Amino acid sequence: MNAHVQGCAVSAAKEAAPDPVRRENGQREVFCGLTGIVWLHRKIQDAFFLVVGSRTCAHLIQSAAGVMIFAEPRFATAIMEEKDLAGLTDANDELDRIVTQLIARRPDIRLLFLVGSCPSEVIKLDLSRAALRLSQTFSPGVRILDYSGSGIETTFTQGEDACLASLVPALPPLGTSEDQLLIVGSLADVVEDQLVRMFDALGIGSVQFLPPRNSTALPAIGPNTKFLLAQPFLADTARALEDCGATRLPAPFPLGVEGTTAWLRAAADAFGVKDATFVSVTQPYRARAVRALAPYREKLAGRRIFLFPDSQLEIPLARFLSRELSMHLVEVGTPYLHREHLAEELKLLPIDVALTEGQDVDLQLDRCRAARPDLVVCGLGLANPLEAEGMTTKWSIELVFTPIQGYEQAADLAELFARPLVRRAKLVI
Numbered sequence: 001m002n003a004h005v006q007g008c009a010v011s012a013a014k015e016a017a018p019d020p021v022r023r024e025n026g027q028r029e030v031f032c033g034l035t036g037i038v039w040l041h042r043k044i045q046d047a048f049f050l051v052v053g054s055r056t057c058a059h060l061i062q063s064a065a066g067v068m069i070f071a072e073p074r075f076a077t078a079i080m081e082e083k084d085l086a087g088l089t090d091a092n093d094e095l096d097r098i099v100t101q102l103i104a105r106r107p108d109i110r111l112l113f114l115v116g117s118c119p120s121e122v123i124k125l126d127l128s129r130a131a132l133r134l135s136q137t138f139s140p141g142v143r144i145l146d147y148s149g150s151g152i153e154t155t156f157t158q159g160e161d162a163c164l165a166s167l168v169p170a171l172p173p174l175g176t177s178e179d180q181l182l183i184v185g186s187l188a189d190v191v192e193d194q195l196v197r198m199f200d201a202l203g204i205g206s207v208q209f210l211p212p213r214n215s216t217a218l219p220a221i222g223p224n225t226k227f228l229l230a231q232p233f234l235a236d237t238a239r240a241l242e243d244c245g246a247t248r249l250p251a252p253f254p255l256g257v258e259g260t261t262a263w264l265r266a267a268a269d270a271f272g273v274k275d276a277t278f279v280s281v282t283q284p285y286r287a288r289a290v291r292a293l294a295p296y297r298e299k300l301a302g303r304r305i306f307l308f309p310d311s312q313l314e315i316p317l318a319r320f321l322s323r324e325l326s327m328h329l330v331e332v333g334t335p336y337l338h339r340e341h342l343a344e345e346l347k348l349l350p351i352d353v354a355l356t357e358g359q360d361v362d363l364q365l366d367r368c369r370a371a372r373p374d375l376v377v378c379g380l381g382l383a384n385p386l387e388a389e390g391m392t393t394k395w396s397i398e399l400v401f402t403p404i405q406g407y408e409q410a411a412d413l414a415e416l417f418a419r420p421l422v423r424r425a426k427l428v429i
């Protein structure tokens, strides 16, 4: 289901250089935060996500994660019926009954997330209180937390932010006076393994990850924690970590050769890694990644791309596409612009880039149609109509499901943008 937010007229505001931004506040076409369950349930292997929502919510995650036919799923929906909507006492009793049944049937669950939805928020069902109440019953065997995945004023990657932020109060205190590096944001296991090897070679020592692969291995946190965001959509999580005394290391995001190098460099500088060591460790990876990117640069250089606001990855992607693949940015939309977290990225964008924060989908579609870009990056809801109009599209959600971070994935990331153009060229022939 799309989250449709009826809004008021467009307000276009220009700000001072270097990044004038158009702001729009109209109807949006985005998925809701429940979508994050699709990748989070694969990442935290002993967690279960119980959506407290409607049949629509159940359909959304069931179809988004429809690949789960061979495994016992680790997500479900407690469907709110009419009687739940009529009286809160019923809804709480029903929820307790479902959770008790679930935990009895699935003794492998160590961490249970109660995930709020539009319907649970509309009737003001207090899931934080429910999580506390149920924790008293099921702790210490099962930890029960809650967060919101609702589509009211959110985009789909905020589900991960809300989930990770809910984990922060559960992190144990860091029991060492030595600085420790924490990588924040869900990454594919293969990427995580490559990064561990890289940090090891740099001599940074043991690195922790949030989210962890297992809820029994939660990273410790404290004033000696220095963290690097691996994803650009984690504003609440970063704030919660900073409230625990941790320090964010400002950096671009690890997309492409340049982004990965700058991201690793931020950690290397913070941990006193010598320049010669940094160069000797990263140089072979960089050289290989640059070589792997070359054929894609040939295909993509000079092509015009339009990014609709959807995943919140748009700004780091735009930086990669323009600087490493020489693509021309027609418009770069982002649902929200976190100026602080994206400061290092914004510096690397072309000075005249057309940036849009928020969305008024009809106006944006008009601009896109007028520009006739070679490639449009957008949500599923816009892709089909635009393809029918003869435009070539890339689903932005694919960028969240695919391992794209780090040196070894730089060419795979470029390939994601080259593929639809190659496919379209074949169709034309």
Ligand code: SF4
Binding pocket: 001, 002, 003, 032, 033, 034, 053, 054, 056, 057, 058, 060, 116, 117, 118, 119, 149, 150, 151, 152
């Ligand atoms: S949480 Fe809201 S937007 Fe998401 S599927 Fe449920 S009703 Fe739709």
